[in-house]
Amino acid sequence: MSRFSFPRWSNLLLPVIILVGATMPLYAAYFVAYGFSPKTLDAGYQPTQPIPFSHALHAGQLGLDCRYCHIGVDRAASASIPVTQTCMNCHTTIRPESPKLAKLNESNLTGMPVEWTRVHKLPDFAFFNHAAHVTRGVGCATCHGRIDKMEVVYQFSPLSMGWCLECHREPVTNLRSPMDVTNMRLDPAKDLGIDEQTRLQARFQISPSENCTTCHR
Amino acid sequence: MPPRWLVFLALLATVAAVLPFTIVARVRATPDANRAVHIFQDMDFQAKFKTQTKNPLFADHRAMRPAVEGSVARGEVYADTHYWEGAVQGDWADGLPSQLQLTDAFIERGQQRFNIYCSACHGYSGYGDGIVNQRAMALMSNTNGPVMGTRWVAAKSLHDPLVREHRLGMLFNIATNGIRNMAGYQGQITTDDRWAIACYVQALQRSQNATTQDVPPELRKDLPLLK
Numbered sequence: 001m002s003r004f005s006f007p008r009w010s011n012l013l014l015p016v017i018i019l020v021g022a023t024m025p026l027y028a029a030y031f032v033a034y035g036f037s038p039k040t041l042d043a044g045y046q047p048t049q050p051i052p053f054s055h056a057l058h059a060g061q062l063g064l065d066c067r068y069c070h071i072g073v074d075r076a077a078s079a080s081i082p083v084t085q086t087c088m089n090c091h092t093t094i095r096p097e098s099p100k101l102a103k104l105n106e107s108n109l110t111g112m113p114v115e116w117t118r119v120h121k122l123p124d125f126a127f128f129n130h131a132a133h134v135t136r137g138v139g140c141a142t143c144h145g146r147i148d149k150m151e152v153v154y155q156f157s158p159l160s161m162g163w164c165l166e167c168h169r170e171p172v173t174n175l176r177s178p179m180d181v182t183n184m185r186l187d188p189a190k191d192l193g194i195d196e197q198t199r200l201q202a203r204f205q206i207s208p209s210e211n212c213t214t215c216h217r
Numbered sequence: 218m219p220p221r222w223l224v225f226l227a228l229l230a231t232v233a234a235v236l237p238f239t240i241v242a243r244v245r246a247t248p249d250a251n252r253a254v255h256i257f258q259d260m261d262f263q264a265k266f267k268t269q270t271k272n273p274l275f276a277d278h279r280a281m282r283p284a285v286e287g288s289v290a291r292g293e294v295y296a297d298t299h300y301w302e303g304a305v306q307g308d309w310a311d312g313l314p315s316q317l318q319l320t321d322a323f324i325e326r327g328q329q330r331f332n333i334y335c336s337a338c339h340g341y342s343g344y345g346d347g348i349v350n351q352r353a354m355a356l357m358s359n360t361n362g363p364v365m366g367t368r369w370v371a372a373k374s375l376h377d378p379l380v381r382e383h384r385l386g387m388l389f390n391i392a393t394n395g396i397r398n399m400a401g402y403q404g405q406i407t408t409d410d411r412w413a414i415a416c417y418v419q420a421l422q423r424s425q426n427a428t429t430q431d432v433p434p435e436l437r438k439d440l441p442l443l444k
């Protein structure tokens with residue numbers, strides 16, 4: 001009766017098993033950190049909207065200022081989605097019979113609001129304020145990306161607490177002049193430079209708070 | 218040497234280990250509608266209504282209730298027709314209401330607001346050559362007739378002699394209620410800002426029809442044509 005004996009090459013398995021055993025936890029940790037981060041799970045949300053409204057056309061090609069439609073952005077917490085009348089300023093006379101605008105015309109006739117799908121949603125226990133950022137020189141593009149190039153809006157930033165705090169601790173590289181907040185092409189870190197930005201921070205005395213009650217109230 | 222199949226299996230496992238990361242990298246790079254994955258719900262969604270949310274209890278589904286017709290907000294007494302309507306005793310006002318002061322900052326505010334709300338059609342210098350106007354005129358002059366029912370009327374040049382005759386109160390009224398084919402901007406621009414815009418429009422008009430007399434004497438020698 002011949003006994004089973006491990007072949008010679010099986011000696012190689014020991015270091016391999018040790019190597020795999022040692023890297024596995026590291027691998028799993030990296031995967032969880034990368035795959036389950038808000039940058040994967042939250043950023044990039046792009047719902048389909050009831051009307052095929054394009055920022056690339058209106059804010060990009062037509063060059064409309066964000067504040068033409070998002071009227072609350074420099075005076076309130078909420079930027080606010082425009083009411084139907086704002087669209088009708090132009091669309092009563094521009095392409096009124098377009099099938100893409102059917103829902104808009106219907107809303108205008110019935111008085112029911114257009115039910116846009118919300119893209120950015122902070123959890124209900126977190127508080128955010130647009131005016132506090134926009135009037136102090138944090139531009140739309142810093143948090144929302146190049147909206148003027150998006151056919152359909154998607155969430156550019158993770159909106160996690162870590163992301164808020166990263167900037168609240170070190171805001172200077174994100175600052176620009178409050179006059180330029182809706183300028184989409186301006187890249188503050190590149191176009192202004194740290195010296196100019198440090199001057200801006202000193203001039204407007206910008207020191208974002210890290211107190212829990214600033215954002216949880 | 219280990220058998221072939223084992224080497225093959227080991228290679229396969231190594232390649233497979235890269236796969237999850239590749240998938241995540243792809244997910245990160247392509248926006249889609251299945252995001253905002255809430256693994257732990259915590260108190261993310263609370264039974265409360267936030268700005269511009271939906272409340273099916275009301276017929277129009279608006280959780281934010283529109284003001285009841287005829288209600289007057291605190292501090293907004295519309296009896297002051299100069300401030301609210303731009304009219305004094307039934308005629309267009311010539312100057313600013315007493316609440317507002319004409320300062321450089323006020324005109325600059327007007328310029329900024331004009332560039333946001335009016336320049337799209339009237340152009341930055343007010344000649345009626347804004348991008349939206351150009352785009353809409355192109356739709357009108359389509360060879361097969363206006364596109365999809367477009368019936369655009371050219372945005373007026375603000376330097377048109379008839380428009381230059383408008384008094385300040387009238388300009389304020391146009392910004393507020395619109396005129397003929399132009400919509401009003403009462404809902405989008407605050408009352409103070411509409412006054413600032415009206416002042417800026419008059420400054421703009423004057424800048425395009427300026428004479429040597431408008432330049433302070435000590436600066437006149439710098440005018441290129443007079444040298």
